[in-house]
Amino acid sequence: MRAGGRALAATLALSLGCAARTLPGDLRPGPFRFPADIFAFANETVWEYGLDPATDLRSWRRREPRPPFSLRCGTMARAARQFYAGARFDPSPSPTDASTYERLVREVLRSDPRRPSGKRVVIPGYPDLQSFSAAHEALLKAALAGPWQSYLQRGNWRMIFPFTARHQRRLARRLLASLARSWPPIVHVLRYPELTINHLVLVFDAEETPAEIRFLTYDPNDAAHPVVLTFDRAADSFSYAPTPYFPGGPVKAYEVYDGLLY
Template identity: 55%
Template sequence: MKRGDGQNASNHLSAWVCPLLLALAAGCAAPRGTAPADARRFDFQRDTFAFANELRWEYRYDANGNWKTAWREPKPDYSQHCFVLARCTRQFFLNARFDPRQPIADEREYRRLVRRVVASSPRRSLPEGEKVVIPGYADLREFSRAQEALLKANCGGAWRSYFQRGHWRMIFPFTRRHQQSMAAQLVAHLARDGPLIVHV
């Protein structure tokens, strides 16, 4: 290989490696939302979905202490949506407002409203006047109990739980000190800004 060819190859390598490293670094640099001083506290009984996100596998120890897995029977109809529901829970909390005084809308209208919420930022709260108003229900728990099928169909596919920009960090080891530091940050965030999305 000529020296010039080696230089060109190096330039080509730098041309895509640098943007890749920048993109990976950006995965750690998620913007931090801030909650207004008068923001209400997250209420698990009101601000979560009424239906379950299940696993396709059952995990257990047998009589000899061996770890066993098996397909869940019957197969769950809604599974592997961990991140989807975590993200949507936060989006509804930050960017939607429920108004039980308004009449219940039709399916088409609720589909439109849910998609607006799902398209909103899970990191920053919309101003009160711009929040998506969900008519006919008092909170997310009540809404998801009545409109379960519609929400399952419109909150996002299971594939979203697997393709997240932050997943690449899980291949690196974490020290005890780092875990303690992160735990302290999470507790401080919960006290200051309310719920957040955590990959476990």
């Protein structure tokens, strides 16, 4: 390939999110740890969900008053990865003052969410994001952007186009490859044009069998336990486990916060 062609190919690979996210060994944060590397609080849903045991039908109604911290699944998944890649928690010093923490949090959230950070912001007084966010919930909620960051996520255009079996199969392979590099991918799961689920989660581990791949995800709506996104190898399709807001079942999926287009 000519030099100009190689340069163009490299540019396209970066813009489409195909370039490997790698760091020198001494800067790699290691495997994503659940629950240590997640927020202690959850994104609150604007709907209350119920299940009629007699009919097995799901119902919902709008929460009144509306939760003050809601519609931030994308914001929280993105921020969890920014803290994972761009922060280092040091529990040995005593906790510092709120203004210092505000400055450090802003510095972490200004980092590029689409690739590993070349430096780590040191956050003193706590061993991990879980304990830090439990102690400073109000500070972190104020720092996390409003719903606009999820609404205007640049990859939202993808949901209106078809999802082929080949696309879903390739995505499963990409997710495994990212995890092998200690880079937890962020995935948009949806059933568009249905609105039963339209959600962003962070994939942090995978369990493989001959029949399926069980991707373990951090679901910002549920900080209590991982939620499983399953890839069926025979059907080349994904399904999402039941949650309080989704009855479970088939979904489409694609990676976001990955390259210029997503």
